[in-house]
Amino acid sequence: MKDLILALNPGSTSTKVSLYNEKTEVATQTIRHSTEEIGQYEGVIDQQEFRKQVILAFMKDEGFTPDDLRAVVGRGGLLKPIPGGTYIVGEAMLNDLKEEKYNTHASNLGAILAHEIAVLGGVDAYIVDPVVVDEMADVARISGLKGIERRSVVHALNQKAVARKVLEQQSKEYETSNVIVAHLGGGSSIAAHENGKMIDVVNGLDGEGPFTPERTGGLPLFDFAKMILNDQLNLTEIKKRLAGKGGVNSYLSEIDLRRVLERIKNGDAEAELIVTAMTYQIAKAIGEMATVLKGKVDLIILTGGAAYGQFVVEHIEERVSWIAPVAVKPGEMEMDALYEGVTRVLNGEEEARQY
Ligand SMILES: Nc1ncnc2c1ncn2[C@@H]1O[C@H](COP(=O)(O)OP(=O)(O)OP(=O)(O)O)[C@@H](O)[C@H]1O
Numbered sequence: 001m002k003d004l005i006l007a008l009n010p011g012s013t014s015t016k017v018s019l020y021n022e023k024t025e026v027a028t029q030t031i032r033h034s035t036e037e038i039g040q041y042e043g044v045i046d047q048q049e050f051r052k053q054v055i056l057a058f059m060k061d062e063g064f065t066p067d068d069l070r071a072v073v074g075r076g077g078l079l080k081p082i083p084g085g086t087y088i089v090g091e092a093m094l095n096d097l098k099e100e101k102y103n104t105h106a107s108n109l110g111a112i113l114a115h116e117i118a119v120l121g122g123v124d125a126y127i128v129d130p131v132v133v134d135e136m137a138d139v140a141r142i143s144g145l146k147g148i149e150r151r152s153v154v155h156a157l158n159q160k161a162v163a164r165k166v167l168e169q170q171s172k173e174y175e176t177s178n179v180i181v182a183h184l185g186g187g188s189s190i191a192a193h194e195n196g197k198m199i200d201v202v203n204g205l206d207g208e209g210p211f212t213p214e215r216t217g218g219l220p221l222f223d224f225a226k227m228i229l230n231d232q233l234n235l236t237e238i239k240k241r242l243a244g245k246g247g248v249n250s251y252l253s254e255i256d257l258r259r260v261l262e263r264i265k266n267g268d269a270e271a272e273l274i275v276t277a278m279t280y281q282i283a284k285a286i287g288e289m290a291t292v293l294k295g296k297v298d299l300i301i302l303t304g305g306a307a308y309g310q311f312v313v314e315h316i317e318e319r320v321s322w323i324a325p326v327a328v329k330p331g332e333m334e335m336d337a338l339y340e341g342v343t344r345v346l347n348g349e350e351e352a353r354q355y
């Protein structure tokens with residue numbers, strides 16, 4: 001039939017898969033991968049074949065094959081800095097991802113898996129608004145140490161989709177509004193969107209900003225340098241300590257915020273202090289982005305899985321609601337945003353960009 005769009009969103013512990021026909025979602029599933037399943041593989045790229053088979057099995061269960069596809073779209077990963085939009089997947093992009101040229105991240109598999117399945121169906125593969133969308137002002141790139149430049153790594157796909165949706169509900173346009181979006185997930189990113197451009201971002205992946213359920217965010221540099229020397233850490237171990245074993249996990253041995261919030265309800269004072277500190281740091285980062293927008297902020301939006309947590313939302317609101325009204329859009333809109341991005345190209349409303 002060739003009228004289906006397959007959208008793929010690989011996360012660290014899951015692969016989200018959705019099938020759309022012209023207007024609606026036909027089937028969707030979040031396929032969870034156990035620690036044992038994922039643990040068999042050395043790195044993210046090594047999981048390619050395993051995840052491909054999981055996606056094909058999902059399609060088969062739903063009664064479809066790659067021959068039914070019109071296009072495949074994946075969440076875009078760590079590439080060179082590029083403008084937002086829908087990109088056709090090609091060799092240069094695949095090479096950079098397979099070499100992990102710009103670091104490792106589960107979303108690096110998005111383009112790779114989209115390509116693998118598109119080939120089976122004889123169609124094109126795309127990515128939309130990858131995590132490296134770069135709209136940063138030049139002044140924001142200066143780190144404070146020559147030789148190190150700040151870069152834009154952000155939940156661009158969800159941040160932009162959520163901002164558009166919430167503003168639309170308020171009869172406002174993304175392109176003419178100033179908003180601060182805080183995506184609060186396993187990792188977090190916070191960005192200042194000025195008239196439709198993310199002019200500065202708090203890049204949690206590279207160790208900036210608030211700590212998260214599993215990442216440290218920014219640390220006192222000198223003390224961390226001493227820890228590296230004392231514990232004789234190599235780069236892989238450093239990365240693990242910063243992302244995975246950092247943040248809430250390092251204090252409470254738990255990355256699932258739902259369980260931590262349950263502990264707080266049951267009177268765990270340490271858990272309460274740690275999550276309060278996380279919300280305190282998130283609020284500080286939102287305040288920082290307010291100065292980027294010179295105080296002209298129409299809206300603050302909290303999104304991502306952690307925005308489901310009432311404790312989290314209330315503690316952030318308490319500190320930032322003087323800046324601008326706060327809207328809460330928990331979870332993410334990434335699958336629909338992938339579908340909409342590729343549809344704009346297939347309908348000729350937008351041209352596919354080349355990497
Ligand atoms: N109902 C809930 N209440 C509180 N926290 C929640 C709830 N649902 C999910 N979370 C927390 O949100 C976090 C995960 O968020 P999310 O699902 O957005 O992240 P992710 O998909 O792992 O990746 P990313 O970091 O890219 O967003 C986890 O710590 C999880 O416990």
Ligand SMILES: CCCC(=O)O
Pocket residue numbers: 131153154155156187188189204205
């Ligand atoms: C989505 C941006 C990268 C990250 O923080 O995980």
